[in-house]
Amino acid sequence: MSKERFKGAVVYSLFGYDRERAENCFDFNSYLRGLMINIRMNKLLFPDWDIILQTDTATNAAFLPLFEKLPIIVEVNSDGTPLTKAMLWRMKPIFHYKHPNWKYTHIICRDLDSPPTYREAQAVKHWINKDTAAHAITDSVSHNLPLLGGMIGFKCGDFVGMTKKMDWNSLFEGVDIDFNRKGADQDYLNKFIYPIFATFDRPSITQHYVLGMANTFLAGYNNNIPDLELGLSYELKESNNICGHIGSAGYYEAAMFKFLRNYWHDFNYLLEVEKNYPNIFYWCNE
Numbered sequence: 566m567s568k569e570r571f572k573g574a575v576v577y578s579l580f581g582y583d584r585e586r587a588e589n590c591f592d593f594n595s596y597l598r599g600l601m602i603n604i605r606m607n608k609l610l611f612p613d614w615d616i617i618l619q620t621d622t623a624t625n626a627a628f629l630p631l632f633e634k635l636p637i638i639v640e641v642n643s644d645g646t647p648l649t650k651a652m653l654w655r656m657k658p659i660f661h662y663k664h665p666n667w668k669y670t671h672i673i674c675r676d677l678d679s680p681p682t683y684r685e686a687q688a689v690k691h692w693i694n695k696d697t698a699a700h701a702i703t704d705s706v707s708h709n710l711p712l713l714g715g716m717i718g719f720k721c722g723d724f725v726g727m728t729k730k731m732d733w734n735s736l737f738e739g740v741d742i743d744f745n746r747k748g749a750d751q752d753y754l755n756k757f758i759y760p761i762f763a764t765f766d767r768p769s770i771t772q773h774y775v776l777g778m779a780n781t782f783l784a785g786y787n788n789n790i791p792d793l794e795l796g797l798s799y800e801l802k803e804s805n806n807i808c809g810h811i812g813s814a815g816y817y818e819a820a821m822f823k824f825l826r827n828y829w830h831d832f833n834y835l836l837e838v839e840k841n842y843p844n845i846f847y848w849c850n851e
Contacts, residue, residue: 571693573614573671574638575607575681576655580646582624594845597628599677601839601846602816604635605825605832609801610686615669619654621646634838647744650737652714653753657733659721667721673700676715678814680821682804683797685811688773688790689718698723698769699762704811708777711763712754716812723769727761776810800827822848 579596600618607616616637625632625641632639642654655674662668673689675681685702692700700718701711708716730736740757742749762770763783772778772786780786803824808816829836839846 570666570670571613572669573611573673574617574658574669575603575611575614576617576619576658576672576674577603577677578619578652578654579677580619580621580624580642580651580654581648582621582627583644596677597631597842597845599680600635601835602680602821602825603675603677604637604835605828606681606804608636608831609828610681610683610795610797610804611689612797617658617672619651619657621651631838631842635835647749649747649750649753650744652750653736654733655714656719656736659719659724660730660732661721667725669721671718671720673718674715676812676814679715679812680804680808680816682807682811683795683802684790684805686795686797687793688811690793690795691773691787691791692718692771694793695771696720697762697771698727699758700771700773701759702773702775702811703778704773704775705809705813706777708812710751710755711772711778711781712751712759713812714750714754717754727769728758803827 577600579600582593604616607614618632618637618639619642620639621642622644625639640654640657642651646654656672658669658672671693688702689700698720701713702716703709703713704716725731728736736757740753742753744750744753762768763781765782768783770783772781772783773790774781774786775788775790780788806817807821807824836849839849843850
């Protein structure tokens, strides 16, 4: 990567507090637990990155006392956005502009039920070092699409320049997709976004296709994640044991809390907040 300023953001979506649970979705409290776990994990593995939570009015109103006490940026969007279009709120910070630069040089879109690991941080570092506009990871036999909604990243200025889009709403001009349908966000990403960056002539994407996705047609894809030095404690590599793969929906509970107990004292301020919601954050009752 060129010697430009760096400012990264990890972006999540949490919405639909007052909606009926969609099929195959976890209960709402599990996503709140995922938020608190991921705040801890990101502070350890992506310590210089902002954490942004995209949410809707109803969810923000229900949990405002919680959100206000967290080291995150909360951005509130309108209620009623179709299910999978709300998932794409995670791309909104691409377009945050703070004169004379985009506010963020890089953003990564992630799922609240998927904890970050040291190995994932290495993949992200490898992407940043390669200085490409987009990043994609697949790490499970179930990962059979080039772009998965919670395993992608973008270099913001390059994204705007290559897509010719100056705001989030313009991403959907001329797009005929039913975003009420589960999986439609990934249909959108792979039909309208992936072809812009994955081209034969001038590709600008780093692809870590370890498991699942077949070999890309592009030269230089990666079927492994380099063991890069991150400038972090070596002990953080233990985080690779907390879940089955990058993007895993959930974690191994015993392994996760065994790992976090080593850093529990660093997050006493989060425990104090969680004690106000003992029915959600069961670990604060221990």
